[in-house]
Amino acid sequence: MPEAREAILSAVRTALKRSKGQGIPQPPALDLSFIDTPVADRIAFFRAAIEKLGGTVSEVPGIAEARGRAVELIGARSTVCSSAAIVADCGFAPPAGDLREACASADCGITSADYALADTGSLVLFSSATEPRMVSLLPPCHIAIVPESVLLTSLEELFVREAMPAERSSAMVIITGPSRSADIEMILVRGVHGPGEVHVIFVAGH
Amino acid sequence: MPDAYKQQIKDTVGDPRLQIAIYNNTGRLVENRKSVVSTEALPGYQGLRDQGHAIKKHTLDHLDHYLELAEKNITARGGKVVYARDSAEACEWIAQLAEKRGVKLLVKSKSMTTEEIELNHALEKRGVEAVETDLGEYILQLNDEKPYHIIAPALHKTRFDVADIFERKLGGAREVVPEKQTQIARRVLREKFLAAGIGVTGANFVVADSGAVVVVENEGNARITSSAPKIHIAVAGLEKLIPRAQDLAVFLKLLARSATGQPLSVYTSFLSPPKRSNEQDGPEEFYLLFLDNGRTRLLADEGKRESLYCIRCGACLNHCPVYRKIGGHSYPWVYSGPIGAIITPQFMGLAKDPWLPYASSLCGACAEVCPVKIDIPKHLLTLRHEVTEMRTREGQNRLEKLAFRLWSYAMRHPRLYESLGKLAAGAAPNPANEAWIKKLPSLLHRGPVAAWLSERDLPPSPAKSFREQWRERQERRHNA
Numbered sequence: 157m158p159e160a161r162e163a164i165l166s167a168v169r170t171a172l173k174r175s176k177g178q179g180i181p182q183p184p185a186l187d188l189s190f191i192d193t194p195v196a197d198r199i200a201f202f203r204a205a206i207e208k209l210g211g212t213v214s215e216v217p218g219i220a221e222a223r224g225r226a227v228e229l230i231g232a233r234s235t236v237c238s239s240a241a242i243v244a245d246c247g248f249a250p251p252a253g254d255l256r257e258a259c260a261s262a263d264c265g266i267t268s269a270d271y272a273l274a275d276t277g278s279l280v281l282f283s284s285a286t287e288p289r290m291v292s293l294l295p296p297c298h299i300a301i302v303p304e305s306v307l308l309t310s311l312e313e314l315f316v317r318e319a320m321p322a323e324r325s326s327a328m329v330i331i332t333g334p335s336r337s338a339d340i341e342m343i344l345v346r347g348v349h350g351p352g353e354v355h356v357i358f359v360a361g362h
Numbered sequence: 363m364p365d366a367y368k369q370q371i372k373d374t375v376g377d378p379r380l381q382i383a384i385y386n387n388t389g390r391l392v393e394n395r396k397s398v399v400s401t402e403a404l405p406g407y408q409g410l411r412d413q414g415h416a417i418k419k420h421t422l423d424h425l426d427h428y429l430e431l432a433e434k435n436i437t438a439r440g441g442k443v444v445y446a447r448d449s450a451e452a453c454e455w456i457a458q459l460a461e462k463r464g465v466k467l468l469v470k471s472k473s474m475t476t477e478e479i480e481l482n483h484a485l486e487k488r489g490v491e492a493v494e495t496d497l498g499e500y501i502l503q504l505n506d507e508k509p510y511h512i513i514a515p516a517l518h519k520t521r522f523d524v525a526d527i528f529e530r531k532l533g534g535a536r537e538v539v540p541e542k543q544t545q546i547a548r549r550v551l552r553e554k555f556l557a558a559g560i561g562v563t564g565a566n567f568v569v570a571d572s573g574a575v576v577v578v579e580n581e582g583n584a585r586i587t588s589s590a591p592k593i594h595i596a597v598a599g600l601e602k603l604i605p606r607a608q609d610l611a612v613f614l615k616l617l618a619r620s621a622t623g624q625p626l627s628v629y630t631s632f633l634s635p636p637k638r639s640n641e642q643d644g645p646e647e648f649y650l651l652f653l654d655n656g657r658t659r660l661l662a663d664e665g666k667r668e669s670l671y672c673i674r675c676g677a678c679l680n681h682c683p684v685y686r687k688i689g690g691h692s693y694p695w696v697y698s699g700p701i702g703a704i705i706t707p708q709f710m711g712l713a714k715d716p717w718l719p720y721a722s723s724l725c726g727a728c729a730e731v732c733p734v735k736i737d738i739p740k741h742l743l744t745l746r747h748e749v750t751e752m753r754t755r756e757g758q759n760r761l762e763k764l765a766f767r768l769w770s771y772a773m774r775h776p777r778l779y780e781s782l783g784k785l786a787a788g789a790a791p792n793p794a795n796e797a798w799i800k801k802l803p804s805l806l807h808r809g810p811v812a813a814w815l816s817e818r819d820l821p822p823s824p825a826k827s828f829r830e831q832w833r834e835r836q837e838r839r840h841n842a
Binding site for chain 2: 341
């Protein structure tokens with residue numbers, strides 16, 4: 157609706173007493189400072205935050221142990237895996253057939269994460285060639301195998317590192333705990349549309 | 363106030379079950395918020411509010427620049443920006459796109475803006491099924507109701523209400539446990555998600571420098587809505603813009619804390635579709651629909667422009683003593699509570715619901731908790747002033763003006779005031795048992811007096827007026 161566009165932009169300019177193409181001052185300065193904490197502390201913060209939300213954290217010394225822990229968490233359930241490097245290193249393979257079909261029918265989705273945020277117990281995933289959107293979304297259980305080195309402190313640090321997330325991917329999602337709702341009588345229910353279980357495995361030395 | 367609203371308010375206040383539901387649920391949200399904005403939990407909270415306010419002010423004051431910047435960046439990535447002046451234009455455009463693409467089923471995540479334009483009904487008329495996927499919104503859609511609260515749409519429903527609605531609309535065994543009810547909804551909606559041709563979301567923020575929309579939620583329905591269907595449409599009011607992705611470090615902290623008392627919502631999606639060529643899933647087409655619907659009118663009003671800073675957290679509703687009594691359905695539009703009382707008349711025109719700015723006790727709780735520091739009570743007062751001016755222009759309040767002129771005259775003449783007071787005290791019914799006065803003699807019990815007394819009682823008139831008591835006291839002192 158080109159006429160609507162012109163009408164609205166012109167109404168906005170009239171309202172603001174501005175002319176077309178007029179420059180603007182700098183937006184207000186932001187304080188994105190954060191306290192840099194050692195990795196051990198970050199893991200402790202992350203654990204405290206995600207356990208409060210009903211998620212779990214494991215710390216493992218290497219790839220073999222990460223695989224072991226994941227297998228333990230999966231139990232007898234079916235899986236769908238992303239093709240992130242660390243997931244592949246653990247010996248998990250992405251689905252051969254239709255991805256969406258595989259995600260819709262699997263019990264557990266196994267991914268990595270591009271970052272984790274210690275303050276809030278969050279995982280940050282960019283949609284990519286190796287990390288589809290659906291693996292961490294459709295299955296009832298999400299297991300993330302995450303290199304310890306990407307554990308950041310806070311939202312501030314994330315946006316310092318990734319000032320332009322859109323340049324990297326069509327979707328950056330920050331996942332903070334299991335899917336939940338309190339829409340019925342404010343009673344907390346987990347696993348509404350996304351995974352009701354979230355397990356994070358931090359791999360040391362990676 | 364139209365009789366329908368009067369009745370709605372009476373029904374709400376007179377329904378003990380509903381009163382408990384509203385009181386408990388808003389109370390829970392109040393407590394949740396308190397625990398995460400305290401100085402111990404977030405020392406910089408007050409500074410964040412100032413920052414949020416300053417960023418929104420900057421954006422709205424230069425909105426034309428940011429609209430064009432967002433449009434440029436979205437277009438550069440293969441998305442499209444569409445503008446709609448009002449609800450009809452917005453709904454028509456979405457319906458036409460559905461028709462062109464042969465889409466018969468559309469899924470929606472929770473969005474106040476699409477409630478505002480009544481998208482579902484418009485699509486239904488055009489033969490497109492639009493399914494709400496947020497649990498609360500889904501329950502209400504099945505029961506054909508408006509949301510009761512900006513962030514907790516089914517706040518007024520008990521699990522037994524939900525059981526009734528599910529049984530009636532979905533069939534199957536009656537289920538009263540919320541976990542099981544949620545699983546029913548998950549199953550039904552999962553099929554809809556995977557079959558839908560279009561996903562419609564709102565946008566908590568539109569990020570100009572990135573050409574992205576940000577959608578914040580807890581359930582995961584907005585993620586699926588924006589990921590599974592081939593087409594993603596985001597509907598956003600013009601005021602949703604922020605300049606930079608980095609501004610989210612401020613707003614994400616404010617929004618979830620103020621809304622539900624979470625440090626962060628479960629899912630924050632930063633979306634700049636369509637999917638890139640190397641990505642495995644995600645929508646192939648993306649449209650951002652910018653909606654005006656009264657916003658540019660409000661933008662022109664510099665004094666009240668900050669009403670557009672609202673990030674729809676709902677904290678003002680939870681803290682409002684009026685909302686907590688009369689509930690969300692007693693307000694005339696989808697936006698209820700204090701923020702609804704200031705934006706409804708400004709979006710829709712003052713003449714439509716001139717009583718709305720009076721639906722407040724001006725206690726100031728809303729301004730105190732607003733994460734972007736909108737001075738709601740001030741704007742309520744300005745709106746009241748504008749209502750009075752409008753009525754004066756229309757000659758509606760001649761009697762009121764006369765009454766106030768007489769009142770002002772009496773107030774400036776103490777002797778007259780005192781004798782009038784005595785007269786009134788003598789004339790007022792003076793029940794022997796000191797009962798409060800519920801009714802005046804029928805000659806006086808009419809018009810505004812009757813309306814005032816319909817919700818209030820007068821104390822019995824005292825034996826002596828304050829002035830008399832004061833004089834006696836002074837005399838006693840003098841004699842002592």
